[in-house]
Amino acid sequence: MIHFIRELFFPEVCVVCNRPLSTGEKIICRKCLYDLPLTHYEFDNKNALARQLQVRTKLHKAIALMFYGKFLSSSKLIHALKYKGRKEIGPLLAQYLTEPLSKDPPDIIIPIPLHPEKRKLRGYNQTEGIAQTLANELGSSYHNEILIKTLHNPSQTKKKPLERDRNVQKVFDVKNKNLIRNKHILLVDDVITTGSTISHAANELYKHGAGKISVACLAFKKD
Numbered sequence: 001m002i003h004f005i006r007e008l009f010f011p012e013v014c015v016v017c018n019r020p021l022s023t024g025e026k027i028i029c030r031k032c033l034y035d036l037p038l039t040h041y042e043f044d045n046k047n048a049l050a051r052q053l054q055v056r057t058k059l060h061k062a063i064a065l066m067f068y069g070k071f072l073s074s075s076k077l078i079h080a081l082k083y084k085g086r087k088e089i090g091p092l093l094a095q096y097l098t099e100p101l102s103k104d105p106p107d108i109i110i111p112i113p114l115h116p117e118k119r120k121l122r123g124y125n126q127t128e129g130i131a132q133t134l135a136n137e138l139g140s141s142y143h144n145e146i147l148i149k150t151l152h153n154p155s156q157t158k159k160k161p162l163e164r165d166r167n168v169q170k171v172f173d174v175k176n177k178n179l180i181r182n183k184h185i186l187l188v189d190d191v192i193t194t195g196s197t198i199s200h201a202a203n204e205l206y207k208h209g210a211g212k213i214s215v216a217c218l219a220f221k222k223d
């Protein structure tokens with residue numbers, strides 16, 4: 001009832017421009033949807049994201065839906081997805097990645113995990129909805145229990161160089177190793193900036209027998 005009354009007086013607004021949504025619009029208005037800073041990347045190993053990740057890990061293919069930047073509309077979407085409880089943004093945007101990914105569908109889809117404490121605090125991992133949607137649409141298996149975040153908020157700057165390196169290597173752990181052996185795995189994240197986190201995850205999975213690893217994200221901050 002309270003929800004109904006609130007809807008009556010405060011109609012749902014576009015996450016990007018804050019204007020009330022029209023009938024048929026969900027989360028984002030048509031104009032903002034049309035204006036999204038899309039990368040138009042194919043799912044391949046030649047785009048800028050793939051090239052950036054190949055420096056750090058052995059990558060099969062990569063794709064990003066949008067460019068990410070402080071003044072781009074993508075940052076409002078990601079902020080709402082991460083910090084304002086708007087979990088539904090992940091699945092909505094993930095749909096636009098299905099078509100290019102379907103040309104080389106992965107066996108397994110894994111979301112980049114949050115540390116359990118952080119997940120508890122936020123109430124959800126914003127990346128899981130993206131990965132689940134892709135798995136459903138592509139017919140791949142979804143696994144959020146294979147890759148485990150072991151390190152909570154590494155305070156890199158306070159550590160000595162040697163400690164820092166050791167620190168970085170222990171960010172992720174891999175469980176159920178038999179499931180990933182020789183498989184094509186798609187790692188999913190919401191935003192990729194340096195590519196450091198996702199490369200550590202990929203390297204850890206390779207260490208435990210993964211066949212080939214690809215990457216998909218909603219937004220990518222190009223150098």
Ligand SMILES: [Zn+2]
Nearest residue numbers: 014017029032
């Ligand atoms: Zn809008």
